[in-house]
Amino acid sequence: MKEKSRIQTVINWLGPFLGLILVMVIFSSIPEVRDRFLRVPNLKSVATQSVIVALGAMGMTLIIISGGIDLSAASNIALSSVITAFAINAGFPPLLAIFLGVITGGLIGLANGSLITSLRLVPFIVTLGMLGIARGIAKWTAGNQKIDAPLTWVNELMAKSPRPSWLLMAPGVWMMIIFAVVMAVVLRYSVFGRHIFAIGSNEATARLCGIRIKRTKIIVYSLAGLFCGLGGVMEFSRLTVGDPTVAVGLELDIIAAVVIGGGSLSGGSGSILGSMIGVFIMSFLRNGCTMMGWPNYIQEIIIGAIIVVAVALDQIRHRKNF
Amino acid sequence: MEGVSKRFGATCALDNVDLELQKGEVHALLGENGAGKSTLVKILSGAVRPDSGTIFLEGYPFSPSSPLDSRKHGISMIYQELNLAPHLTVEENIMLGREMHRGGFIRQKEMRNKVRKALELIRHTEISPDLQVKKLSVGARQVVEIARALVEEAKILVLDEPTSSLSQEDSEILFQIIKRLKTQGVSIIYISHFLEEVQKVADRLTVLRDGKKIHSGNTIEVSLEDLIQMMVGRKLVDMFPKIPHETGDVVLCLDGLKGKRMQAEVDLSLRHGEILGLAGLIGAGRTETLRTIFGLDAVEKGSLTVRKIRTSKGAPWTRIRQGMGFLSEDRQNEGLASSLSTVDNLTLSNFSPYRSFGFLRLKKRRKAVRDYIKQVNIKVQDSNQPVFSLSGGNQQKVALARLLHQKADIFLLDEPTRGIDVISKSQIYEWMGQLASNGKAIVFVSSYLPELLGICDKIAVFYRGRLVDMRPTCEWDAQSIMTAATLGRPG
Numbered sequence: 001m002k003e004k005s006r007i008q009t010v011i012n013w014l015g016p017f018l019g020l021i022l023v024m025v026i027f028s029s030i031p032e033v034r035d036r037f038l039r040v041p042n043l044k045s046v047a048t049q050s051v052i053v054a055l056g057a058m059g060m061t062l063i064i065i066s067g068g069i070d071l072s073a074a075s076n077i078a079l080s081s082v083i084t085a086f087a088i089n090a091g092f093p094p095l096l097a098i099f100l101g102v103i104t105g106g107l108i109g110l111a112n113g114s115l116i117t118s119l120r121l122v123p124f125i126v127t128l129g130m131l132g133i134a135r136g137i138a139k140w141t142a143g144n145q146k147i148d149a150p151l152t153w154v155n156e157l158m159a160k161s162p163r164p165s166w167l168l169m170a171p172g173v174w175m176m177i178i179f180a181v182v183m184a185v186v187l188r189y190s191v192f193g194r195h196i197f198a199i200g201s202n203e204a205t206a207r208l209c210g211i212r213i214k215r216t217k218i219i220v221y222s223l224a225g226l227f228c229g230l231g232g233v234m235e236f237s238r239l240t241v242g243d244p245t246v247a248v249g250l251e252l253d254i255i256a257a258v259v260i261g262g263g264s265l266s267g268g269s270g271s272i273l274g275s276m277i278g279v280f281i282m283s284f285l286r287n288g289c290t291m292m293g294w295p296n297y298i299q300e301i302i303i304g305a306i307i308v309v310a311v312a313l314d315q316i317r318h319r320k321n322f
Numbered sequence: 323m324e325g326v327s328k329r330f331g332a333t334c335a336l337d338n339v340d341l342e343l344q345k346g347e348v349h350a351l352l353g354e355n356g357a358g359k360s361t362l363v364k365i366l367s368g369a370v371r372p373d374s375g376t377i378f379l380e381g382y383p384f385s386p387s388s389p390l391d392s393r394k395h396g397i398s399m400i401y402q403e404l405n406l407a408p409h410l411t412v413e414e415n416i417m418l419g420r421e422m423h424r425g426g427f428i429r430q431k432e433m434r435n436k437v438r439k440a441l442e443l444i445r446h447t448e449i450s451p452d453l454q455v456k457k458l459s460v461g462a463r464q465v466v467e468i469a470r471a472l473v474e475e476a477k478i479l480v481l482d483e484p485t486s487s488l489s490q491e492d493s494e495i496l497f498q499i500i501k502r503l504k505t506q507g508v509s510i511i512y513i514s515h516f517l518e519e520v521q522k523v524a525d526r527l528t529v530l531r532d533g534k535k536i537h538s539g540n541t542i543e544v545s546l547e548d549l550i551q552m553m554v555g556r557k558l559v560d561m562f563p564k565i566p567h568e569t570g571d572v573v574l575c576l577d578g579l580k581g582k583r584m585q586a587e588v589d590l591s592l593r594h595g596e597i598l599g600l601a602g603l604i605g606a607g608r609t610e611t612l613r614t615i616f617g618l619d620a621v622e623k624g625s626l627t628v629r630k631i632r633t634s635k636g637a638p639w640t641r642i643r644q645g646m647g648f649l650s651e652d653r654q655n656e657g658l659a660s661s662l663s664t665v666d667n668l669t670l671s672n673f674s675p676y677r678s679f680g681f682l683r684l685k686k687r688r689k690a691v692r693d694y695i696k697q698v699n700i701k702v703q704d705s706n707q708p709v710f711s712l713s714g715g716n717q718q719k720v721a722l723a724r725l726l727h728q729k730a731d732i733f734l735l736d737e738p739t740r741g742i743d744v745i746s747k748s749q750i751y752e753w754m755g756q757l758a759s760n761g762k763a764i765v766f767v768s769s770y771l772p773e774l775l776g777i778c779d780k781i782a783v784f785y786r787g788r789l790v791d792m793r794p795t796c797e798w799d800a801q802s803i804m805t806a807a808t809l810g811r812p813g
Binding site for chain 1: 616641648650656
């Protein structure tokens with residue numbers, strides 16, 4: 001009995017990693033890609049490609065645990081990248097430009113949170129509206145074209161070979177890792193984190209226990225907005241231009257990552273670690289498929305199937321527990 | 323129905339009960355909450371199967387396998403919560419599930435005729451079949467439900483507390499409909515707590531108490547007083563430990579307080595070391611009053627004074643800071659976050675002892691929770707398990723322990739003993755007595771009279787939203803409370 005429960009805990013602990021390991025094992029055993037797939041340069045490039053979705057997924061994890069959703073994440077990323085480009089182009093110092101980009105994201109998130117709590121609308125509707133509004137503002141700001149900006153150190157945030165070279169990975173990747181650790185700790189060990197879980201698990205109970213639901217939700221959406229803003233800065237860094245049409249549909253990738261990682265759309269469950277694994281499962285799949293020379297549509301079909309299978313497996317795992 | 327019995331676990335919900343319903347009569351079913359009325363009716367409707375006993379329908383033995391089966395045999399239930407699809411029209415609702423069609427296409431004319439006929443039968447042609455149900459009043463919705471039953475050619479109609487959400491006028495309309503149905507040969511089982519209403523509409527009545535039939539006979543033969551006596555007539559077992567406590571200063575005072583969902587203004591005061599019971603029927607406004615005090619419902623009028631500080635607006639978190647704790651009657655949907663652990667649920671309203679720089683000291687919290695688990699005697703293997711894996715009684719103890727952990731000194735308890743076993747109940751009574759002796763103030767809402775009489779210092783009785791009377795417990799007895807709760811006048 002005890003033995004069994006120990007195995008169970010091991011499986012439960014490994015559970016989220018299994019999918020990722022499976023994907024990596026599959027690709028590293030296919031002869032065509034074997035000698036390139038698990039190589040440092042490739043791993044670096046996968047990590048760099050994951051940064052933007054990962055940053056978005058950190059905020060999205062909080063929102064989904066609280067029982068909400070944010071459809072405006074990708075538009076927010078585009079808007080923030082345009083604002084950053086705009087600021088650099090206008091001759092602002094890079095640091096200020098980054099700051100403005102991140103703050104723009106935060107403001108969009110703040111608007112989401114405030115509208116959801118004050119108008120008592122469902123998050124789906126508010127953020128669906130914001131998806132259009134933010135994208136529109138981005139195009140407007142950019143004059144419906146790309147904003148070229150002079151090269152600065154901002155563009156090195158996402159460089160595959162970073163300077164100084166002892167960094168080994170792009171500064172953006174390091175930021176992703178640091179923020180992931182910080183957010184994981186906040187979610188698990190902070191009062192704020194517990195409140196998010198309580199709201200998502202049962203909002204009525206949370207209210208009864210004196211948790212300030214409106215305030216908590218506004219903070220959650222603002223924080224998620226800030227992460228999207230940072231994602232936007234990374235997007236700009238990668239593209240070296242501010243493109244208002246970038247990242248269309250990326251919000252679905254972000255949501256998929258959270259859901260693959262065990263987040264429940266009805267709220268109350270999810271984790272940063274899980275979401276990050278979700279992000280990497282998708283990145284490795286894309287990377288592997290590209291290496292195989294498979295066309296885009298194959299990737300789409302596989303990732304679509306992965307989402308359904310991952311969530312189904314997760315549910316079975318939880319059902320077995322009790 | 324002959325010799326019907328039903329047990330749920332250790333409790334005997336029905337014990338050898340007979341019920342005879344004649345064609346075209348209105349038969350009232352009376353009894354306190356939990357007397358077995360709804361179980362009896364559920365057996366008739368096929369929702370619950372009896373352990374023993376037989377039902378005869380028009381002389382033939384009848385054992386409904388499901389609610390649908392029983393509906394096909396002409397038995398229709400109309401519950402307190404109406405079962406209509408609000409977005410559909412009156413006609414669509416009446417014909418729902420029995421649409422007339424040819425090859426999948428609706429035969430509108432014939433349906434319209436049938437709906438018209440049903441509405442005519444109960445003389446409510448003023449309700450347009452094309453109106454969306456959500457635009458109708460509660461009373462009119464009930465008319466639609468009855469029309470639906472008629473379209474199904476119901477022979478027996480069960481009305482469960484039909485007037486509890488109706489205004490006086492709508493109730494009168496309902497009584498008219500009932501009269502007309504009688505002349506059509508429809509038999510009606512009428513469940514109600516409002517005794518005067520029963521006297522008005524019922525031909526015969528049956529009184530249940532603790533799952534047993536106490537009386538059955540013609541309505542005119544029994545007086546109101548006798549009915550009340552029959553409903554409550556039980557000796558109070560001494561399961562209420564007397565813990566001496568003294569009342570102190572006023573700690574909470576309501577001045578004409580009226581919340582968004584309260585029907586009338588309420589004045590009330592509560593002292594340190596006092597247990598105040600709120601009695602009344604379900605829907606009499608007790609829960610709404612507690613929710614308004616705790617800031618869960620918005621205050622519309624009046625104010626409340628907590629420890630000499632007057633306030634009106636407030637949210638639960640401000641009330642918790644003022645030392646209040648609220649136990650919800652709806653444990654599943656509101657009281658507990660069932661996917662969270664015992665530790666989380668117990669400490670949710672008060673993280674401050676474990677908080678350092680915004681972070682929780684989990685070990686310290688777990689250790690503290692262990693003490694509370696022991697103190698309240700919660701049976702739990704692992705306090706990190708989600709609370710849905712606990713039994714009902716233990717879940718309730720988690721919810722109660724939360725208030726202790728929160729260090730509340732004004733306890734607002736809404737039906738704290740509902741649906742839990744006798745031993746847990748007795749533990750909760752003892753615990754309430756101890757709290758009072760420590761100077762805590764308790765408001766105790768209950769629909770179970772013996773426990774109110776057993777442990778309260780004062781009892782206030784609600785009737786249809788208003789506070790009828792408040793007196794020390796020694797000036798009340800079961801009969802006078804029942805009179806006030808069912809008739810709305812001090813008995």
